[in-house]
Amino acid sequence: MNTPTHPTPSPLVPRTVPAALLEALAARFGAQCSTASAVCEQHGRDEGSLVAPPPSAVVFAHSTQDVQDAVRLAAQYAVPVIPYGAGSSLEGHLLAVQGGISLDVSRMNQVLSVNADDLTVTVQPGITRKALNDAIKDTGLFFPIDPGADASIGGMTATRASGTNAVRYGTMRENVLALEVVTASGEVIRTGTRAKKSSAGYDLTRLLVGSEGTLGVMTEITVKLYPLPEAVSAAICSFPSIEAAVRTTIQTIQLGVPIARVELIDANSVRMVNAHSKLNLREEPMLLMEFHGSSASVQEQAQTVQEIASEFGGNAFEWASTPEERTRLWTARHNTYFAAVQSRPGCRAISTDTCVPISRLADCLLDSVAEADASGIPYFLVGHVGDGNFHFGYLIDPDSAAERASAEQLNHQLVARALALGGTCTGEHGVGIHKMGFLLDEAGVGAVDMMRAIKRALDPQNILNPGKIFAL
Known part of the structure; x- marks a missing residue:
């Protein structure tokens, strides 16, 4: 398996934030502008593993006019502006890699x-x-x-x-x-x-x-x-292998079953979730599914999927019929990331989010699992496999250069495999900083140059979240 040919470029080229701009922001925004180190540091990190210096100031916008004034002041001094929402991104989107100000729009929440x-x-x-x-x-x-x-x-x-x-x-x-x-x-x-x-x-x-x-x-x-659907039903089903779970998913989609959710959780993830959420799920590869529609259609969908699952050795098909049971299961699934990080105190997760055509899902996923197992790095695997999208989280010691290098190599191999199968390097997290090199491999130099041309035309001073997606 060849690794991608374009290394991720370094976008870390700090720009000076003039004192005159900070004074102008303070005069315009008063208490809505902060240069306190704790506030700036909070706005200078996300949920990913990348690090960069914090922004020089944070402006808390309450209105479109606030955003407009902040951007105009930044443009006057050619200083970067980094939009900030909930801070939950994974690819370094909100890092102030070229310095500047963080524009927090979380109070614009109406x-x-x-x-x-x-x-x-x-x-x-x-x-x-x-x-x-x-x-x-x-x-x-x-x-x-x-x-x-x-x-x-x-x-x-x-x-x-x-x-x-x-x-x-x-x-x-x-x-x-x-x-x-x-x-x-x-x-x-x-x-x-x-x-x-x-x-x-x-x-x-x-x-x-x-x-x-x-x-x-x-x-x-x-x-x-x-x-809101008339009826909602959720179920979990354990499988003897990841391949069996994936084959069930592929056949479900190819048969046109209008399933609302189908999530793959590997045995590692189930074990971590059990410890974190105090559950007693079978520690085997699992599909967590949800069906929406009329009472009759939900029953028909579920019966079809249950029959497919049985063909691939699916067992312990369990229903979560009440809203409370469904919420408990989906909350546990959504907390997989935090459960995994807590399973290795002090670690950081390098997350992937490749997506491939549904027919190639098994090819991509199984080879990637084998590589991850052989590496010895702790990992978890979850996926929105109904649309061919899945996530590995490699749990590394942030102080270990060797572990980081090994995890990044696994990530490179995974992306190369996904691209070779007609997929993408990012199904939903975005490019940010981490996938800049992968974007070149996927889209090609000509397409990325067109993106650069659009960026230059619309943002000639390169002040809007610079250093992300591609280098200028």
Whole structure:
């Protein structure tokens, strides 16, 4: 297996933040601007394993006007602006690799309008997915995108996130209809409408979704909503091997079963989750599934999947029929990352998120498991396998150069395998810093050069989250 040919470039080229800018920010924002070391350090790290110096200041925006003024002041001094939401990214998206100011939009967390008849809602970027669903629970609608972490809608839009429900409801790419954005010059623009489709000009909304804060700062986001299903049923099923679980998933998708969620959890992960969440799950490879629809359709879906699972040795098919039981299982799944990190005190996780065509999932996953087992590095494996997306988390001692090098080599081999099978280096976490070299391997020099041309045209001073996605 050849490793990717493009090493990740170093974007760490600090820029000076003039005292005059800090004074101007303090004068404009008062208590909404902080240079306290604890605040800056908090805004200078995410959930990933990469490190960089903290930003020089943090501005807490309360409105679009605040964002506009902060960006205009930064542009005046050619100083980087790094948008910050919930801080849950994994690829270094919010690290101040070139210095600058962190623009925290977490206080912009309001639902601006609900259009229940049209199945849309417009929100500010700082609202989290859980808070959004809590705010609209009386409408009979919900927002289905669930990346696990209680991420902000702005961050999810910026990284084109997806998660456990993507196999049925799609990703942020399919669910964002319109945006309000502050550009690098401080201008406010709007893209898209609440209409379901449009042929009007360039699709700027799709361009900005997944741009990781490098083309603009989102201040309003309009997303699709869905009716709450009449019936919801969840089940777990253990398997004699990872291959058996994966083959069950592949056949389920290829037969067209409209399953809402199907998550793979390997035996390592089950063991960690049991210890962390005080559960007694069978410590074998497992699928955690959920079915949405009418009572009759849910029963039909579940019966079909149970029959498929039995063909591959699936056993202990257990139902979680009450909302409390379902919540307990899905909370345990979402806490896998934290369970894994706690299993090795002091470690950091190097996370992967390759995605391949569903027909090649077994080929990619099984070879990667064999490599991880042979390495001796502790790891966990979970995956949104219904759409071919899975995550290894290699648990390394952050002070061990040898362990980091070994984990990165595993990651390189995994990405190379995924690309060779027609997949991608990142199914949902984004490029950030960590996958810059992989993007060149996947897209090619010509395509990345086109991305650079767009970035230069829209952000000529390179102040919007510089050093991410590609080097300029």
